[in-house]
Amino acid sequence: MPTRLWNLLCNLKLAIWLASVATVLTMAGSIVMIKYPKTFGSIDQMILADWFARFGQARPGLSWWLWLVAGAVLLLGLNTLCCFFDWLLRIRARWRKSGEYLIHLGFILCLGAFVWGSLAGSRSEGNAIRVGESLPLAGLLPGHALRLDTFEPVFVGGQFSDMRSTLTLLRDGRELRTEVIRLNHPLTEGDLIVLPATFAQEAEGFRCDSPQGSIELRPGSVLRLPDGRVLRVLRFFADVRRGGDGRIYPVGDEVNNPAFELELLHPQDGPWRGWYLLREGLPAPLTAAGIQLQPREPLLRAISVLTINRDPGAELAKIGGILMGLGVALALLSFYAKRRRGDRPELD
Amino acid sequence: MSPALTTVLLSAAFAAYLGATLLYLGHLKWRRPGLAQAALVTVSSGLALQTTVLLARWLAAGYLPVTNLFSTLFFFSWALAACYLYFELRYRIRATGLFVLFLNLLLLGAALPRDPAIKPLIASLDTPLFTLHIICSFVGYAFFAMAFSLGVLYLLQQRLGTDLFPELPLLRKLNEEAIFLGFVLFTLCMIFGAIWAFVAWGYWFSWNIKSVWSFIVWLFYAGMCHAKFIKRWQGTGYAWLSIAGFGVVLFTYLGIGLLLSSNHPLD
Numbered sequence: 198m199p200t201r202l203w204n205l206l207c208n209l210k211l212a213i214w215l216a217s218v219a220t221v222l223t224m225a226g227s228i229v230m231i232k233y234p235k236t237f238g239s240i241d242q243m244i245l246a247d248w249f250a251r252f253g254q255a256r257p258g259l260s261w262w263l264w265l266v267a268g269a270v271l272l273l274g275l276n277t278l279c280c281f282f283d284w285l286l287r288i289r290a291r292w293r294k295s296g297e298y299l300i301h302l303g304f305i306l307c308l309g310a311f312v313w314g315s316l317a318g319s320r321s322e323g324n325a326i327r328v329g330e331s332l333p334l335a336g337l338l339p340g341h342a343l344r345l346d347t348f349e350p351v352f353v354g355g356q357f358s359d360m361r362s363t364l365t366l367l368r369d370g371r372e373l374r375t376e377v378i379r380l381n382h383p384l385t386e387g388d389l390i391v392l393p394a395t396f397a398q399e400a401e402g403f404r405c406d407s408p409q410g411s412i413e414l415r416p417g418s419v420l421r422l423p424d425g426r427v428l429r430v431l432r433f434f435a436d437v438r439r440g441g442d443g444r445i446y447p448v449g450d451e452v453n454n455p456a457f458e459l460e461l462l463h464p465q466d467g468p469w470r471g472w473y474l475l476r477e478g479l480p481a482p483l484t485a486a487g488i489q490l491q492p493r494e495p496l497l498r499a500i501s502v503l504t505i506n507r508d509p510g511a512e513l514a515k516i517g518g519i520l521m522g523l524g525v526a527l528a529l530l531s532f533y534a535k536r537r538r539g540d541r542p543e544l545d
Numbered sequence: 546m547s548p549a550l551t552t553v554l555l556s557a558a559f560a561a562y563l564g565a566t567l568l569y570l571g572h573l574k575w576r577r578p579g580l581a582q583a584a585l586v587t588v589s590s591g592l593a594l595q596t597t598v599l600l601a602r603w604l605a606a607g608y609l610p611v612t613n614l615f616s617t618l619f620f621f622s623w624a625l626a627a628c629y630l631y632f633e634l635r636y637r638i639r640a641t642g643l644f645v646l647f648l649n650l651l652l653l654g655a656a657l658p659r660d661p662a663i664k665p666l667i668a669s670l671d672t673p674l675f676t677l678h679i680i681c682s683f684v685g686y687a688f689f690a691m692a693f694s695l696g697v698l699y700l701l702q703q704r705l706g707t708d709l710f711p712e713l714p715l716l717r718k719l720n721e722e723a724i725f726l727g728f729v730l731f732t733l734c735m736i737f738g739a740i741w742a743f744v745a746w747g748y749w750f751s752w753n754i755k756s757v758w759s760f761i762v763w764l765f766y767a768g769m770c771h772a773k774f775i776k777r778w779q780g781t782g783y784a785w786l787s788i789a790g791f792g793v794v795l796f797t798y799l800g801i802g803l804l805l806s807s808n809h810p811l812d
């Protein structure tokens with residue numbers, strides 16, 4: 198019985214059958230994928246295990262083919278593995294097929310790597326990070342964080358072309374290394390890969406004209422007035438709304454109805470704290486204190502939006518790919534030599 | 546190279562392939578070896594013209610221009626002509642090339658009316674992985690197209706049994722060789738594509754429709770690399786598989802770009 202099972206698993210016809218079944222099912226499945234973008238649209242945004250947990254299980258009527266494809270391909274992998282071992286056992290007589298069997302080994306490794314990454318990897322999109330800020334990678338690479346040092350969108354002929362983010366990888370607060378990432382040039386560390394996805398700009402304050410000249414006001418800015426008073430910027434919001442209760446509520450990130458929360462300190466008087474809605478003009482206590490501000494333009498800060506993925510199988514896939522590449526090269530070189538020798542086994 | 550000169554040279558190449566087709570047809574009718582010889586020279590000059598245009602465009606652009614439908618059709622046609630010439634010089638297949646030439650006329654004919662202007666390379670394509678991925682993909686496609694033509698001819702020859710075409714065992718051998726070479730190149734195409742996907746998107750296998758169909762193409766031809774060892778699939782079966790496989794290739798190359806949307810846009 199074990200011999201029969203082994204022979205079946207080493208059988209070339211089984212391989213052709215499994216490859217055909219996987220091919221036809223994937224063809225049919227690809228149509229389902231296009232027809233149901235709500236179910237399949239996010240399949241690349243997460244690892245396959247997560248996709249199955251969130252979408253596949255909820256729509257078994259749409260995802261059943263994927264189980265079958267997975268089954269056929271995994272069986273094909275097992276089939277290939279057995280075939281490979283079968284060859285290894287007879288390598289003395291069949292060493293001329295090394296190229297072919299490197300292809301087989303490469304396929305097995307890539308398949309294994311895919312399964313590994315689909316079960317144990319992770320994908321995370323839309324990680325916004327502002328210049329100067331750090332992003333802890335707690336769930337991805339414990340103890341590590343990424344800091345965005347600079348960000349620069351690249352425009353060629355007025356058209357957006359690329360984006361350069363200078364990232365520093367930190368471990369326990371210590372700098373490990375700094376790299377500039379851009380399209381096709383990610384940062385990798387172990388099984389972690391960090392890529393630029395897109396960018397955004399955010400207003401963090403306003404440039405204003407004052408009797409002292411042009412000044413930049415953002416949270417933390419301090420304006421010292423000649424009479425010893427001090428104006429401090431506590432908060433800034435790009436868009437606010439005044440509620441029925443008279444309080445100020447932030448409503449969005451677009452610069453629409455910007456507002457500063459300010460504090461005016463004086464050595465003698467008690468402090469004043471209140472809101473300056475730029476569209477409404479300076480509040481009375483500030484004009485009474487002789488403050489003059491003329492808002493000019495928002496101060497923009499870049500946000501780099503990163504994709505941060507982990508794929509523990511990536512290294513294995515790389516080895517598989519290299520073996521497969523070497524295998525096809527070797528098989529190509531030996532193809533004609535074998536033909537000359539009349540080496541065309543007709544197995545049937 | 547100006548778009549106008551490109552069009553002129555490519556029209557000349559088209560005329561050369563058309564001339565070669567007519568010469569081969571003449572060879573079929575009158576059986577004059579001189580006609581086949583002239584056809585070979587004509588195909589070679591067509592390929593030389595196309596190679597000149599390709600190199601000039603590559604130099605001018607600073608990258609291999611294969612980023613829109615015009616340039617991929619043109620590159621596919623160049624690869625197919627080169628592939629045919631390889632088989633012709635190696636095996637003297639003569640009028641066997643008729644089908645390949647018909648196919649080539651279709652490809653180049655479809656490219657000619659399109660805009661040959663070279664656009665600046667967008668940053669996401671600015672990597673040698675892209676160039677390698679595309680070269681291997683289209684040269685692989687060219688071998689699959691060659692196998693398709695050989696498959697059609699095999700089936701024809703089975704009915705006709707004429708001495709104008711190579712005998713069935715040779716046709717079978719050529720077909721198997723074309724499939725094997727196509728598979729080798731397509732495997733390299735998949736490897737470069739996977740590495741590129743990894744550095745561009747952070748994952749090396751995508752469920753995007755074009756990637757899925759490329760995997761289908763690869764799996765199909767991997768299956769074919771084995772089917773030749775099974776008696777029942779040798780010869781006739783292999784010819785039919787080559788025809789079906791090329792259908793899958795065409796759908797992957799053109800069908801998806803034209804019918805569906807994907808992140809492998811053509812035009």
Ligand code: HEM
Binds near residue numbers: 210
């Ligand atoms: C997707 C998986 C596989 C791929 C990509 C693959 C690829 C290849 C390639 C490219 C060749 C060379 C063909 C030629 O010389 O023209 C080959 C040959 C072969 N493969 Fe596979 N194969 C796969 C799975 C399998 C499996 C599962 C088996 C075993 C059941 C198998 C058994 C063989 C055998 C026996 C040969 C012939 C080697 C020889 O004697 O020349 N393959 N394979």
